[in-house]
Structure formats: C-alpha cells, structure tokens
Amino acid sequence: MYQYDTLDREFLADRAAEFREQVDRRLKGEITEDQFKPLRLMNGLYLQLHAYMLRVAIPYGSLNGVQLRKLADIGRRYDKGYGHFTTRTNLQFHWIKLKDTPSILDELASVDLHAIQTSGNCIRNVTSDPYAGATAEEIDDPRVWSEAIRQWSMLHPEFSFLPRKFKFAVTASPKDRTAAKVHDIGLVVRRARDGTLGFEVIVGGGMGRTPHVGPTIREFLPANRLFSYLDAILRVYNRHGRRDNKYKARIKILVSSLGAEEFGRQVEAEWEKVGVDGDLPDTEIARIRGAFAPKAFDTLVNRSEAFEQAKAADPAFARFARNNLKPHKRAGYSIVEISLKGIGDTPGDATSDQMDVIAELGELYGQDDIRVTHEQNLVLPHVKLDDAPKVFAALQAAGLATPNINLISDIIACPGLDYCALANARAINVAQDIATRFADQDRAELIGELKIKISGCINACGHHHVGHVGILGVDKKGEEFYQLTLGGSGAEDAAVGKILGPALPANKVTDAIDTLVDVYLRERQDGERFLDTYRRTGDAPFKEAVYADAR
Amino acid sequence: MKALTANRLSDGEVVFWKAGQWVERFADAELFDDAQAAAGEAAEGHAKSQPTVVVEPYLIDLIESEGLWAPLSYRERIRALGPTNHPTHGKQAEGGAVIAALQHAHGAARSTGRVDLIKRK
Numbered sequence: 321m322y323q324y325d326t327l328d329r330e331f332l333a334d335r336a337a338e339f340r341e342q343v344d345r346r347l348k349g350e351i352t353e354d355q356f357k358p359l360r361l362m363n364g365l366y367l368q369l370h371a372y373m374l375r376v377a378i379p380y381g382s383l384n385g386v387q388l389r390k391l392a393d394i395g396r397r398y399d400k401g402y403g404h405f406t407t408r409t410n411l412q413f414h415w416i417k418l419k420d421t422p423s424i425l426d427e428l429a430s431v432d433l434h435a436i437q438t439s440g441n442c443i444r445n446v447t448s449d450p451y452a453g454a455t456a457e458e459i460d461d462p463r464v465w466s467e468a469i470r471q472w473s474m475l476h477p478e479f480s481f482l483p484r485k486f487k488f489a490v491t492a493s494p495k496d497r498t499a500a501k502v503h504d505i506g507l508v509v510r511r512a513r514d515g516t517l518g519f520e521v522i523v524g525g526g527m528g529r530t531p532h533v534g535p536t537i538r539e540f541l542p543a544n545r546l547f548s549y550l551d552a553i554l555r556v557y558n559r560h561g562r563r564d565n566k567y568k569a570r571i572k573i574l575v576s577s578l579g580a581e582e583f584g585r586q587v588e589a590e591w592e593k594v595g596v597d598g599d600l601p602d603t604e605i606a607r608i609r610g611a612f613a614p615k616a617f618d619t620l621v622n623r624s625e626a627f628e629q630a631k632a633a634d635p636a637f638a639r640f641a642r643n644n645l646k647p648h649k650r651a652g653y654s655i656v657e658i659s660l661k662g663i664g665d666t667p668g669d670a671t672s673d674q675m676d677v678i679a680e681l682g683e684l685y686g687q688d689d690i691r692v693t694h695e696q697n698l699v700l701p702h703v704k705l706d707d708a709p710k711v712f713a714a715l716q717a718a719g720l721a722t723p724n725i726n727l728i729s730d731i732i733a734c735p736g737l738d739y740c741a742l743a744n745a746r747a748i749n750v751a752q753d754i755a756t757r758f759a760d761q762d763r764a765e766l767i768g769e770l771k772i773k774i775s776g777c778i779n780a781c782g783h784h785h786v787g788h789v790g791i792l793g794v795d796k797k798g799e800e801f802y803q804l805t806l807g808g809s810g811a812e813d814a815a816v817g818k819i820l821g822p823a824l825p826a827n828k829v830t831d832a833i834d835t836l837v838d839v840y841l842r843e844r845q846d847g848e849r850f851l852d853t854y855r856r857t858g859d860a861p862f863k864e865a866v867y868a869d870a871r
Numbered sequence: 872m873k874a875l876t877a878n879r880l881s882d883g884e885v886v887f888w889k890a891g892q893w894v895e896r897f898a899d900a901e902l903f904d905d906a907q908a909a910a911g912e913a914a915e916g917h918a919k920s921q922p923t924v925v926v927e928p929y930l931i932d933l934i935e936s937e938g939l940w941a942p943l944s945y946r947e948r949i950r951a952l953g954p955t956n957h958p959t960h961g962k963q964a965e966g967g968a969v970i971a972a973l974q975h976a977h978g979a980a981r982s983t984g985r986v987d988l989i990k991r992k
Binding site: 347348349352353367368417746748 | 878880881882883884885922923926927944945946949950953954955956957960961
C-alpha cells in the first residue's frame, strides 16, 4: 500500500497540533461555536445526538493491520469499544469527547490516518474496488488512480470550497463494487483497442433527495490526461454549480439541468484551456504505481486439499466458503469477505476486539492488507485457500463468520435516528428485524442475491435508492414510517428504485419484506435474482401483495 | 410542560437544566409548566450566555407517560435515553422509573429544537 513520506507525516502532525489549539481556544471561549464549527468539521468532527462523532478517512477503503489496531485502540480508549464502518468506507466513532479529539488526531497521525475532508464542501474520500489487486476481472489496479486522486484533491486550494461535497469512485472491473454511477464522478478504467489505458468518465450521479444515475460524458479519456480533465470538470462545476440553494448545489443538478451533452461540451472547452499542464507526469504515476506492486504470491495449484477437507468436514465452513469467498486472480488464493452484518447486530459495527482479530488475520494470512467495502463489510483480499479454514475458525470465534455476503441479511443501514442529528427515523432496528426474520441461512441462500439498503432520512447515506429493496425512514406526524422502493441497483446495472406505494408503519416493514420475497419466489424463473424478476414483471405483483397484506 | 436541554461543549453529553446547573439525567431536569413559561425562557436565555459550557440550548415539549413526564418527540427521547440498538449505552443503562416512562412513551412529534442545528449542518 501507499506509504506517506516525511513531508506527509509532518503535515499531519502540524494539522493535529493546529486543531489542538483551535479546541483550546473554543473551550476558553476565545472563538464562538459559529467560528469553531467549520474548523471542527474540516477535521471530521460532528456533534450528534449523544456525543461528538469523529469520521476517520480510510483512503479508498484500504488499511493495514497497524492502522486497524490503532482504530481498535482508539475505540477502546476514547469510545465505547467499537467503531462503525460507513457506506463511504470510512470509520465513525460515535461517542467522542471534544476535549479528547486533538489527542485522537495525534494517535491517527501516528499511523498515517486522519479525518481531513470527511466533511465539508470538498472532495471526499475516494471509493474504490475492495477487490483491487486481487480480482482477475480488473484491467488495472484502481488504487493507483484513487491514490493519485487523493493526492491531487488533498487540500486542493481551488476545490476546497465547492458548491457542495464531491465524491469520486474508481473501478477497473466490469462488475462494479463501488457504486460508480451514483457518485459525483465515476471513473471506470477501460483499455482502448490499441492497448491505451483510459477511463470512461461518468459525471453527475448521486442519491439524496434527487437521485440520478450519472451519464457518461466521455467514453474514453486517455489515462495520462486524467487530471487536466478532472480540473476542467471541477472548474465548470465550481463556476456554475448552484450556491444559492444547498439542495440544488450538487453537480448532478448542474449536469441534469444543462444536459449531459452540453455539460460535456463545456468541460471539453475548459479542458482545452487547462491543457497538458494540468496533467500528472507519467513518472509520478509510475512512482505511485510502485506502491501497489503485487506482493509475492506463492505458486500454488487451484485445488487446496486442506480447503476441500475442511469443507467436507464442516458444513458451516462449506457455507462460509460458498458465500464469503470470492475468486482470486492467483491459483490457490481467495478473496475473503468478512460480514459486519451478524444477525441482529448493527450493520457496519465492529468491536475493538473484532478489529484486533481482523488485523491479526490480515497480518498472518492476508499480506497485511485489509479493505472496507461500501456495503459496510471488510475484506481480506489475499488469503491462501490452504489458510481459509484457519481464518474461518478465528472469525467464527470472534463472531465474525456470518456467511451472508450479498444475501438478504447483508443489509446496508445508516446510523439513523439512534445517533444522527439529521435522521427522521431509525434504520438500524429495521435492519436487525429483517436480518432476524431471515436468520435461516438455507432460506437466505434459496432467496439468493438480494440487496436491502436502509436510510433514516432523504440524504440517503444508507443508499436506499439503489437497493434492490430500498427502505427510507420518514417522519409522518411524529411516527416512524418507512417507504419502500424496488428495483434499484448501485452496480454496473445501476438504477434508481421506484417507490412501491404509501409508506408503511414501522411494525409492518419486515412483514412487507417477507411478502416481497414470497412474490419473488413464486414469480422467479430459473437463475433470476430478485432484481431480475422485478425488472421482468414490473412492480404490479409486488405492490398488489404488499398492500393487500397492509389493508 | 417543558424542559431545557443542550449538549455539553467539552464532551457532547446530553444535559438538562436544573436551577442554574446542568445535570445529565432527564429525571433530574427542572420542568417548567405553562405558568412557568417565562422562567423557562429566562433559563434558555441564561443558557445561551454560557457558550463555553453548552452548545445549542433549547426548550423541549413534554408529555405525560405512566404518570411521569417524558419528551414529546421521539428524537428527544432517544437523546435522553441513548441509542435503541445498544441498551447499555447512554443514560438508559441506569434504568429506573423515569427511564421506563421514556421508553414506553408514545405519540411522538418531531423535535423542533434541533431544526437550527440541522439547517446549519
């Protein structure tokens, strides 16, 4: 993984020291809350319902063991012994004290972590493929470009006060695990017929109150021209994005009001002006690429006897292998997904003890490489099949071996009204109820891939618009109600879900999910996922069944 | 009936006003009935002059629950109790009659007190 140099480390230390001074001045009353608030937000510190929340950036979801142990340690010493992984592949601590925050930033800086650009109208943490460097599907390693974007966007003076926040996703596989089409900019690595590396550039996707699947404004951008082109996009947005209305300030509104073609034309015109001066030298990309050079893989055969024997001996391991292990590019290796969706647990939460276990497994069996997914799970991308039974046993002992990746209980949920100052309704309890209803793993596997995503407000941190089944918490005269949307997808077949009907009271939601599943199982044709069946039949049979039950 | 609440500046803890002091338990909060509305507003004014102690003080509406008083809005009940997914986190861990009354309160209404904070996020 990429290593910070002395300059980076000095900067982080300075930044933490600066925040210590700012906190001190606030506590002494030398600056007001109005003056302090933007400063704390620039360091990822929010005030929520019960305490301060610190959002730590995990660049493109990539961590090593030392960093994860440090997060565990901070959780133990400054929080309540846990952390919450988010849909932006960050980690949030929900019980932070303002007076402790400068010391926490020092601790983070000691392992090259920080909370910069996890809030505010700037370029936020880049989302990338959690299988980067491990999947045979990829054309290039998307972390190289994600890291380059991180460096370019870090404290970028021109792009630190954009009309609104700005999120990138970078993927290099046909199977999109980054939700690229619902980011402000989605970059999909492509290779031209002549072998030139480049990007499909998708701009203006997003969720929130006005969801959009982003249009492609350029089918192929040569990779060596990436940064001048990004400059051009951000300049057009900075100039014309709406600053008068925060609900219309995201780039998706600009792109949709101008039309993708006109927006693209303006970007091209701006790009001419930026010229090659805005590009990163090839030598710099090569330097960054060096940091992601694959570590030495052993030469193995595809079949691992230890793995096969463990599967035959232990049905629980066989089930885990079936659902949580994904193919690796190298023979004899596997990508191991660690579900943070234990049945009845809080989606995305990991205790400090669990983080320590995962850090150790990463170090012992996974080339010291740990990833966070936007679906709030963790990944060990490089595990030998021979070692998979040992990894499983350790995960099982730590309560981390839930075999439900991509199944109905692998639910995304934002923190919702249990923590968040913006939420209208809870989300976690809805996820817990649904997961508990579908705790029977045989049934969950029979149902197959079904992505439920829950948000506690229209800001859509829980990605409800792109859930196969989306659930949005709304406040109806002070009661928690939930609106269902069907047919969304955040993957390569991205779509915004369609509202099924009137919102349901909280105690009817899990029954409604059960009904949707029954309809799907009745209607599905061979090989169809829930989403495929829905797309074929439309919403009529689902709507009829859910609202017949609700009457 | 109303109570005055805020988050403590130094640690974000949810606090309630009690006769010129800030207390952590809703059970200890000073309650202002309609006849004491002016006193409630005066307390709010006083609280706003303590920017190094609390952030965003505001009055919340209360309703009766099990013969006791509970915040009217669901959001305020969660603030006074703690998150529903972790019964051992927050003030609810302590238990007691007032906590139970809050947990059983019904007929929620949206909090008005945090609107400013929400808008300014």
